Structure formats: C-alpha cells, structure tokens
Amino acid sequence: MSAGSDVALDVSGLTVRFGGIVALSEVALSVQRGSRYGILGPNGSGKTTLFNAISGLNTPSAGRISLLGVEVTSLPARVRAHLGLARTFQITSLFPSLTVLENVAMATRMAEGVAGNWWSAAAGQTGANTDAAAMLDRLGIAHLAGRPVRSLGYGEQRQLEIAMALATRPSVLLLDEPTAGLSNTETAALTQLVRALPAELTILIIEHDLGVIFEVTDRLTVLQNGVVIASGPSTEIREDPIVKEVYLGR
Amino acid sequence: MRFWVFQTLNGLTTGALLFFLASGLTVIFGLMRILNLAHGALFLFGGYVGYTVAERTGSFVLAVLAGAFAAAVLGVLIQQGFSTSLLRSPFNQVLLTLGLAFIISNAILYFWGGTPKLLRPPEPLRGSREILGVFYPQYRLMLIALSCVTAVILYLVWERSRLGAIVRACVDDREMAAAMGIRVDLVFAAVFAIGAALAGMTGVLGAPVLGLSIGLEFDVLLLAVVVVVVGGIGSLSGAFIASMAVGLIDAYGKARFPELSYFTLFVPVILILLVRPRGLLGRTTVG
Amino acid sequence: MRIVRDERILIAGAVLLCAVPLVFGNYWTGLMTQALIFGGVALGLDILVGFTGLPSLGQAAFFGLAGYGAAISILRYDLNPWLAAVVGILVSVAIAVAFAPLAVRMRGLAFLTIMLAFGQVWWGVATRGGSFTGGENGLPGVRRPSFGVSWWDLESTNGYYVFTLLCTTVVCFLLARIARSPFGVSLIGIRENETRMTTIGYHVAARRAASFAIAAASGAVFGILSLFFNGYVGPGSLDWRLSAQFLLSVVIGGAGTLWGPFLAGGGLHILKTYVTGQTQYWPMILGGLYVLAVVALPGGIASIPALARSRRKLLGSRPKRPIDPAISE
Numbered sequence: 001m002s003a004g005s006d007v008a009l010d011v012s013g014l015t016v017r018f019g020g021i022v023a024l025s026e027v028a029l030s031v032q033r034g035s036r037y038g039i040l041g042p043n044g045s046g047k048t049t050l051f052n053a054i055s056g057l058n059t060p061s062a063g064r065i066s067l068l069g070v071e072v073t074s075l076p077a078r079v080r081a082h083l084g085l086a087r088t089f090q091i092t093s094l095f096p097s098l099t100v101l102e103n104v105a106m107a108t109r110m111a112e113g114v115a116g117n118w119w120s121a122a123a124g125q126t127g128a129n130t131d132a133a134a135m136l137d138r139l140g141i142a143h144l145a146g147r148p149v150r151s152l153g154y155g156e157q158r159q160l161e162i163a164m165a166l167a168t169r170p171s172v173l174l175l176d177e178p179t180a181g182l183s184n185t186e187t188a189a190l191t192q193l194v195r196a197l198p199a200e201l202t203i204l205i206i207e208h209d210l211g212v213i214f215e216v217t218d219r220l221t222v223l224q225n226g227v228v229i230a231s232g233p234s235t236e237i238r239e240d241p242i243v244k245e246v247y248l249g250r
Numbered sequence: 251m252r253f254w255v256f257q258t259l260n261g262l263t264t265g266a267l268l269f270f271l272a273s274g275l276t277v278i279f280g281l282m283r284i285l286n287l288a289h290g291a292l293f294l295f296g297g298y299v300g301y302t303v304a305e306r307t308g309s310f311v312l313a314v315l316a317g318a319f320a321a322a323v324l325g326v327l328i329q330q331g332f333s334t335s336l337l338r339s340p341f342n343q344v345l346l347t348l349g350l351a352f353i354i355s356n357a358i359l360y361f362w363g364g365t366p367k368l369l370r371p372p373e374p375l376r377g378s379r380e381i382l383g384v385f386y387p388q389y390r391l392m393l394i395a396l397s398c399v400t401a402v403i404l405y406l407v408w409e410r411s412r413l414g415a416i417v418r419a420c421v422d423d424r425e426m427a428a429a430m431g432i433r434v435d436l437v438f439a440a441v442f443a444i445g446a447a448l449a450g451m452t453g454v455l456g457a458p459v460l461g462l463s464i465g466l467e468f469d470v471l472l473l474a475v476v477v478v479v480v481g482g483i484g485s486l487s488g489a490f491i492a493s494m495a496v497g498l499i500d501a502y503g504k505a506r507f508p509e510l511s512y513f514t515l516f517v518p519v520i521l522i523l524l525v526r527p528r529g530l531l532g533r534t535t536v537g
Numbered sequence: 538m539r540i541v542r543d544e545r546i547l548i549a550g551a552v553l554l555c556a557v558p559l560v561f562g563n564y565w566t567g568l569m570t571q572a573l574i575f576g577g578v579a580l581g582l583d584i585l586v587g588f589t590g591l592p593s594l595g596q597a598a599f600f601g602l603a604g605y606g607a608a609i610s611i612l613r614y615d616l617n618p619w620l621a622a623v624v625g626i627l628v629s630v631a632i633a634v635a636f637a638p639l640a641v642r643m644r645g646l647a648f649l650t651i652m653l654a655f656g657q658v659w660w661g662v663a664t665r666g667g668s669f670t671g672g673e674n675g676l677p678g679v680r681r682p683s684f685g686v687s688w689w690d691l692e693s694t695n696g697y698y699v700f701t702l703l704c705t706t707v708v709c710f711l712l713a714r715i716a717r718s719p720f721g722v723s724l725i726g727i728r729e730n731e732t733r734m735t736t737i738g739y740h741v742a743a744r745r746a747a748s749f750a751i752a753a754a755s756g757a758v759f760g761i762l763s764l765f766f767n768g769y770v771g772p773g774s775l776d777w778r779l780s781a782q783f784l785l786s787v788v789i790g791g792a793g794t795l796w797g798p799f800l801a802g803g804g805l806h807i808l809k810t811y812v813t814g815q816t817q818y819w820p821m822i823l824g825g826l827y828v829l830a831v832v833a834l835p836g837g838i839a840s841i842p843a844l845a846r847s848r849r850k851l852l853g854s855r856p857k858r859p860i861d862p863a864i865s866e
Contacts, residue, residue: 055736081738095729098722106726109719110738118720125719168737285646340645341592341788342831348781349827356821472653472777479650512661516654523654524639527647 007069008033008172008202009054014063016049016226023049024226027063031172031219034199038213038234039206041223042246047206048090050223051174054204055087056080068171081110084171088161088178090206094149100160101145104132107167132167139163139193155186162193173197175205179212191215214238222246255382257505258498263390263459265497266397270452271470272477272489273404274445280484281421281441285340287347288328289449290471291354296321296450297462298358301367304454310372314454321450322443324354329442355467364464369457389458396455401490408486417441421484480522482532491530543796544713551706558695568810570698570766572803573705574759579786579802580709580795581755586784587793588721589748590728591641595652596756596783598659601775603629603757604764605663608676613669618682618765625764626757633753634746641745653777660775675771679764691765701762708758709799715751716795724748725793756783782809789830791837801838 009031016024024046031037039047052058054065056077065073072080095103108128109115123129136142139159144152152160158178165173175194179187191212197203207213213220213234220237222230230240237243275289300317304310328350370376371389378385408414419427420437428434453462460466473496481492496515503514522530554573558566582596607625610616616624636655643651663670670676681691690696715721726734727741734741764770773779782805790801808826812819834840 057732057736077735078738078740081736085736087736089733093730093733095726095733097729098725102722106722106734107737115719115723115739118715118718120719121714121717122719122722123717128719164733164737339835341792342835344592345785345788345827346831348785349824349831352820352824352827354824356818356824360818360821468778472657476650476654479646483646508665512657512665516658516661519654520639520651520658523643523647523651527643529647 006032008035008067009204010064010066011050011054012064014050014053014065015061016046016053016058017061022226024053024060024223027223027226027228029221029228029231031202031204033202035202035219036194036217037202037204038217038220039204039223040210040213040220040237040243044225045223046226047223048176049226051087051176051204051206054080055085055174081168084169085174086165086168086170086172087174088165088176090176090180092154092157092161094157094160094164096149099146099148100136100141100152101129101132103149103160104135104163104167105129107164108132108135111168135163135167138166140189155182158182158186158190162190166197170201172202173204175203175207177206177208179207179209187212252384253505255384256386257501259381259384259386259390259394260505261498261501262394262494263497264500265494266393267452267456267459268470268473268477268497269397269401269490269493270448270455271474272481272493273400273486274448275474276478276481276484276486276489277417278442278445279478281417282438284343285347285475286328286445287344287471287475288351288354289445289474290467290469291351291358292321292325292446292449293453293456293470294358294462294464294467295324295354295453296447297369297453297457298362298367299450300454301369301457301462302362304369310454313369314451317454318447318451321453322447325446325449326439326443328446329439351467351471355464359464366461366463367457368461369454371458393455393459397490397493401486404486476516476519478529480519480529482529485529485531488529488531543717544710547706547710547713551702554702555699558698563694566694566698567766568807570694570701571763571810572807573701574762574766575783575786575806576799576801576803577705577708577759577762578756578783579790579798580712581752581759582783583787583790583792583795583798584712584716584721584724584755585748585752586787587791587795587798588716588724588728589745591643591745591749592645592649592784593652593752594649594777594780594784595656596752597775597777597779598652598656599629599633599753599756600760600763600779600783601663601770601772602632602659603760604770604774605670605676607761607764608679608770609669611679612676618680622682622761622765625761626754629757629760630750630754633750633757637746637749637753638742641742641749653780656775656777656780660772660777663772663775671771673772675769675773677769679768679770681765681768697766701766704758704762708755709795712751712755713795720744720747785827789827789834789837791839794837794839797837797839 007030012028014024014027015022027050039050041047049058053060056072056075060073063073064071067080067083067085070083072083095106098106105122105125105128108131109122109125112125112128112131114125114128133142133145136145139162141156141159141163144156149157149160162175162178178194179190182190187209194203194205194216205213205217217234219232220234221228222237222243224246229246230237230243271289271293275286278284278286296317299320300313303316304313375389375392377388379388379391381391408418416427416432417437419430419432420434424434477489477492477496480496481488481490499518500515507514554569557569561569578596578600582593585591585593603625605625606628607621610621610624611618640648640651640655664673666672681697683691689699691700723734723739723744727739727744731741760774763774783802786802786805787798789805790797790799792798809819809823812822
C-alpha cells in the first residue's frame with residue numbers, strides 16, 4: 001500500500017469500538033513524510049480516538065497502522081514512541097508536582113537514553129537538562145523553568161505540552177487541538193511555532209480553528225461520526241460542499 | 251454427602267453475616283468514595299450494645315434494634331467529620347477511619363472489659379432442625395434466610411424505589427444531583443447511617459455464631475473489605491455473590507484442607523482480582 | 538560521585554546516632570535499634586507508596602518472609618547466620634519478583650486488597666506450617682551472626698545497635714540515591730500521569746514492578762535485622778496489622794518524602810512500645826494520634842518544615858519597602 005520510505009504514517013481499514021459504540025469505521029489515510037496533515041470534524045467525530053489508535057492508547061478491532069514503514073498495529077505505545085512518534089493531548093497532560101523543566105527533562109532523559117539510570121541524580125544529567133532548557137527556550141517559556149506546573153497559566157501549559165512532545169525528538173508529531181482555549185494572540189504565536197517546525201518532521205494536527213488549519217496544513221481528512229467523509233489537499237477540501245455543510249450548515 | 255451439605259450451610263451462614271456487613275461498606279464506598287475502616291468497630295460496638303440490651307431486657311429483637319441504632323448514631327457522628335475536603339486523599343481516609351476504629355474498639359474494651367461475651371440465640375430459635383438430611387441449628391438457618399430477604403429488600407430499594415433512585419443519582423453524578431435540588435449531604439448522612447446500622451445489626455445477629463471479643467472487629471473487617479473489592483465496589487449484588495462465595499470457599503477450605511485454610515481463601519481472591527480488577531460486578535475501576 | 542545535601546544530612550544524622558549507646562542504657566539503645574528498623578521499612582515502602590503511588594498492605598509479608606527464610610535455614614539446615622541472612626533476603630526478593638508483574642497490574646484499592654490477600658496467604662502458611670514454620674508459636678532460638686572479632690560483639694546491645702545503624706544508613710543511602718535518580722523520578726511521573734509516560738516511551742509496567750521489588754528487598758533486609766534483634770520470628774511479623782502500621786507510617790510521615798516516613802516509622806514504634814508499657818488503652822492513644830495527624834497535618838510530618846517556613850513569612854520579617862500592589866514584578 002505505501003510507497004517505501006516516503007510515507008510516514010499509513011492507516012487502513014481502521015475500526016475502533018467501545019462496547020457497542022463504533023467510534024471509528026474503516027478509516028484510512030496516508031501521510032507523506034514532512035507533510036502537515038490536518039484532521040477535521042465536529043465534536044465526537046472520532047478525531048482523538050484516531051490519535052489514540054495511532055499512538056497505541058486504544059486497541060482497534062480491525063485495520064492496520066504503519067509508522068515509518070513499520071507495522072505497529074499490535075505494538076504497545078512506548079514502542080511507537082521509540083520509533084519516533086510523539087503527541088500532545090487535548091486535555092493538558094503534564095506532571096503536576098514537578099517543575100516545568102523537570103517535566104520536559106522526563107522526556108529528554110528518555111531521548112538521551114539515561115532514563116533507566118538508578119544511581120546518579122536526575123538533576124545532574126547535564127545533557128538531558130540542557131536539552132530540556134533549550135526546548136523551553138525554543139517555546140518561549142524558558143523563564144518558567146523552575147516554576148511548579150500548577151502555577152502556570154493555561155496558555156503556558158499548552159506550550160509546555162508541545163515542548164514535552166518535541167523533547168523526544170520525534171519524526172511524527174500528533175497535535176491534538178493545540179490552540180484549544182487559547183486567545184487570538186496565543187493562537188497566532190502557536191501557529192507561527194508550528195510553521196517554524198523542521199520540514200522533515202511529519203505533523204498531524206487536529207484542530208477546530210479553521211484559520212489555523214488552512215494556514216498550516218497541506219492535506220486534510222474530514223471525519224464525521226467516525227467515518228471519513230472527505231480527504232485531499234487543503235485547498236480542495238476548503239471548497240468541498242459536503243465539508244461546508246458539516247461545518248457551516250445547520 | 252451430608253458432610254458437604256453441612257459445610258455448605260456453614261458457608262452460607264458465614265456468607266450471610268458477611269453480606270450484612272459488606273453491603274453497608276460497599277454502598278458507602280460506592281456513594282461517598284470513603285473506605286470506612288471503622289466499619290468493623292461499628293459492627294462490634296453494635297454487638298456489645300445489643301448484648302447489654304439483651305442482658306437487661308431479655309429481648310433479642312430489642313437487642314438487634316438497639317445495636318443497629320447505636321451503631322447508626324455513632325456512624326452519623328463519624329460521617330459528619332468526613333464533610334471536609336481533607337478526606338479527598340485516600341491515604342487520609344485510611345488513617346482517619348483506622349484511627350477511629352482503634353479508638354472505638356478500645357473504648358469497647360474500657361466499657362465492657364476484655365472477657366469474650368456470649369449471646370444466646372432467642373428462645374424459639376435454639377436447637378436444630380432437619381434440612382436436606384442434616385440437623386442444623388435453626389438460628390443459622392434463620393440468618394441465611396434473613397440475608398436473602400435483606401438482599402432482596404436492599405435490591406428493590408436500590409433499583410426500584412425513589413429513594414434508591416436519588417441515591418443512585420448522587421453516586422453517578424454528585425454535582426448534577428445537587429443541581430437538581432437533591433440534598434446530597436442528607437443523602438450521604440442517611441446512607442452512612444443505614445450502612446452503620448447494618449454493621450451494628452450484624453454485630454448482634456452474629457454474636458451467637460461468632461461471639462463478641464476484642465479483635466473480632468479487625469478479623470471481620472479484613473473479610474468485609476475483601477468481599478467488597480472482589481464483589482465490585484458499589485455493587486450490592488456483587489457483595490451478595492462475593493459474600494456467599496467467600497463464605498463457601500472458607501467453609502470448604504477449612505473442612506477439606508484445614509492446614510491451608512488461609513491459603514484456600516486468599517489465593518482465589520488474588521486470582522479473581524487478577525482476572526477482574528474491577529471485582530466481579532464492579533462498575534468503575536477500583537482505585 | 539557527588540554527595541548531595543540530603544545525603545550529607547543522612548550521614549550526619551547517622552554519625553550523631555552513633556552516640557546513642559554512649560548516652561543511653563540498654564533499654565533505650567535496644568528501642569532505638571528497633572526504631573531504626575521500623576523507620577527503614579517505612580522508607581523503603583515509601584518508594585512504592587509515595588513515589589510510585591501503589592498503596593501496599595503487604596509490606597510485612599516481605600519483612601517476615603526474609604525472617605522466616607533465614608530462621609528456617611539456621612534452625613533446620615544449620616546454616617551459618619550470615620549465609621542464612623542472604624538466603625532469607627533472596628527468598629523474600631524472589632517471591633516479590635515472581636509476584637510483581639501480576640500485582641502491579643492493579644491500582645489503588647484493588648492493589649491494596651491484593652497485597653492484603655497476599656500477606657494473609659503467607660500468614661496462613663506460617664501459622665499452619667507445623668514444625669517447619671513453628672506454627673502459631675513461630676521460631677525462637679535464632680542466634681545472631683558474629684564478626685569473629687572481640688571489639689564488635691553483635692551479641693551485645695550496643696554492638697548490635699551499631700551494626701543496625703550501619704546497615705540502615707547504607708540501605709537508606711541507596712534508596713535515597715535511587716529516589717533521586719532518573720529511575721526514581723520516572724516513578725513520580727508514572728504515579729502522576731501514566732499515559733504521558735507511556736507516550737514518551739517509558740515502560741510503565743516494568744518500572745512499577747521494579748519499584749515493587751525494591752520496596753520488598755528493603756523490607757527483607759530489615760526483616761533480617763529484626764530477626765537477629767529478637768532472636769525470633771513469628772506470624773506476627775507477617776500480620777496485616779504490621780503491614781498497616783508500615784503503611785500508616787508512610788502516610789503520617791508524608792508519602793513521597795522518604796525522611797518523613799523514616800521518622801514516623803521509628804517514632805511510631807517508640808511511641809507504641811512506650812505507651813503499651815504504660816496502659817492497656819494504647820490503641821486509643823494511637824488511634825487518637827492518627828486522627829490528629831489527619832486533621833492537623835494532612836501533609837504528614839514532612840510538611841512541617843514547609844508550614845514553618847510559610848508561617849515565618851506571614852509573621853516574621855519586615856519588608857524592606859512597603860509592598861505596593863500597584864507595582865508588579
């Protein structure tokens with residue numbers, strides 16, 4: 001199905017059931033390396049379920065997922081992370097009792113390969129800590145490094161979310177509604193950030209903010225009730241009457 | 251064959267007592283997310299109060315009612331102390347309820363002394379009766395029957411009555427229930443009182459079978475907690491099934507392999523939890 | 538190897554505690570020996586309970602299993618006490634490692650209960666084990682090991698105290714290192730946000746199992762120390778009530794702080810021993826203490842320094858400039 005190493009993520013026939021409810025049905029998509037791929041759809045259409053399936057947090061009842069050419073359908077989430085997958089969560093998912101720097105360091109230590117060390121102090125892992133500090137700097141929150149996460153504002157927490165995901169040096173990044181709840185200024189800043197991400201990084205982004213989607217993405221898939229109703233280049237989908245109806249009609 | 255009938259009846263008797271105790275515990279936990287480790291102490295307190303009432307008045311029925319009532323009052327007092335946000339942490343709950351259990355059981359020692367007390371079944375229920383080919387104490391048969399009746403009553407109240415619906419609403423969504431005008435705090439107090447009353451009642455009802463002695467409250471607490479977790483937190487039917495199962499396994503185990511009595515009981519418990527961490531009929535994940 | 542501030546405090550404390558036999562008589566020295574043991578068990582348990590977030594009511598199982606393993610080796614197989622100690626620890630740890638993958642599939646109350654059941658299984662084996670385990674009476678008559686030198690006699694109260702102090706310091710030092718390491722911090726991450734840890738690439742189940750084994754191993758070591766102190770092991774060493782005491786030590790001390798549980802573990806033991814000797818109403822006092830602890834110190838003993846600091850901030854130093862709400866940082 002996939003054309004060698006050009007395809008970063010390939011999903012086919014994906015069906016996810018929760019008890020009697022079918023959350024996703026026969027979903028298929030193919031994301032090229034370096035692509036900025038958007039996932040659109042009304043609430044409850046299965047977008048986060050799709051991300052959960054890709055990252056390994058739920059078990060599909062049917063279908064196949066392949067990441068960077070490797071079949072991952074039956075592989076646990078942490079293995080997919082090691083293959084180069086990272087994600088942010090729709091509901092901010094951090095370590096509340098640790099500081100901002102420690103949050104990111106948790107990820108950089110894994111990337112550095114020192115996460116299993118049980119003898120030296122975590123605080124003394126200069127490599128991982130420097131990387132973490134650099135990541136915070138990149139996201140403009142370096143000044144918050146020593147603060148406990150609890151004291152951060154919502155927008156800052158969302159930035160930390162992304163910092164943590166990037167800290168594992170992923171090849172494929174899943175962003176789940178990164179601008180949810182952000183002000184216009186914060187949204188603009190975040191959009192700039194996403195656009196500035198390395199070109200080799202493959203990005204999938206779930207978003208409700210259509211402005212962000214059409215500015216950032218080159219291809220889109222639109223979901224409704226767990227089914228793909230449209231898929232293709234962003235510019236085309238923008239004009240698609242079905243999509244317009246789903247989003248603007250009624 | 252008669253041996254097994256006998257053991258089965260033993261198991262069902264234990265199961266009956268366990269159910270009375272565990273039903274209150276599971277509902278309190280299911281509703282208020284409080285694991286009341288003082289439940290055993292309430293059981294013992296009710297038992298001793300009932301004993302004294304029986305001694306003074308000669309009436310077993312009065313003793314049961316007195317034991318239930320006394321435990322209910324004490325229970326509500328305890329519950330009022332829970333209405334603080336301190337108790338969000340499960341650790342603090344364990345600490346607080348265990349501390350109260352120590353205080354209560356030690357107070358029992360103070361008021362009633364350390365010698366184990368004997369309470370005889372009421373006159374009409376003494377002696378044995380023939381059932382399924384064996385002679386079995388009538389009192390215990392009454393306990394088994396009563397547990398089934400209680401289970402049915404509790405089930406009907408829970409599933410079919412307005413009160414039950416209100417309580418279930420509070421369990422499912424506390425904020426929503428409050429928004430709908432339900433006095434959640436009153437519901438909590440009432441449920442706690444009923445649970446405590448059940449515990450106290452069990453203390454009296456169980457006295458002819460288990461006796462009344464210091465230390466008993468923790469032995470029964472251990473089993474009650476196991477029953478609640480295995481049956482599924484918040485599930486009355488789970489508590490019933492688990493109580494009977496635990497009672498039967500314990501009886502058969504003790505009868506067949508007396509050397510391994512704890513082994514035969516707790517290994518199945520471990521296995522059940524491994525397979526179903528929610529408990530047999532639990533609705534939410536335990537923990 | 539850099540020695541961190543906390544470790545310096547630990548070593549300083551240990552050095553200070555060396556003075557105990559010089560100041561106190563045999564009774565208190567013996568009591569302090571036990572306090573060290575109980576404090577150590579609580580500290581080890583804190584790794585599992587406070588850091589990893591798995592509340593165990595089965596710590597006494599590993600504590601007692603080690604004691605039984607060693608005692609049986611000595612009494613029945615005539616093993617040298619040092620060797621028996623190693624055997625005891627290995628038996629306890631082996632059982633822990635075997636059970637760990639299963640146990641850590643549970644969380645919260647289910648985990649608590651399964652560990653409770655686990656402990657009771659072994660309690661049952663001990664009480665029903667006939668002459669092999671000594672049954673209800675346990676196994677008395679266990680002799681302490683010996684260094685074979687006259688200047689360190691483990692038979693004497695002081696000699697054994699110093700030995701216990703040394704072992705406790707080493708074990709606690711190790712545990713503190715582990716707690717501060719990337720592995721230790723990852724346990725905190727697992728406790729707070731398992732999903733995030735998984736998506737970053739951490740093997741959550743394996744780390745949980747490892748922390749389980751670590752807590753069990755430390756319990757085993759102190760179980761041996763306790764065995765040799767008493768010269769005896771019995772079902773009481775495996776009893777769930779002892780497990781409850783360990784768990785409560787962690788809670789009262791302040792879960793996740795290590796030193797809080799250590800102080801609470803030792804302190805509770807001293808208090809309990811003292812009060813038990815005074816009155817038969819010691820459970821009431823103990824119970825009252827628990828209730829007070831929840832009401833007055835929800836964060837445990839370990840929260841006292843922080844509380845003291847914030848109190849000082851409120852009452853203490855005068856600001857250099859009047860604080861103007863209009864001036865923002």
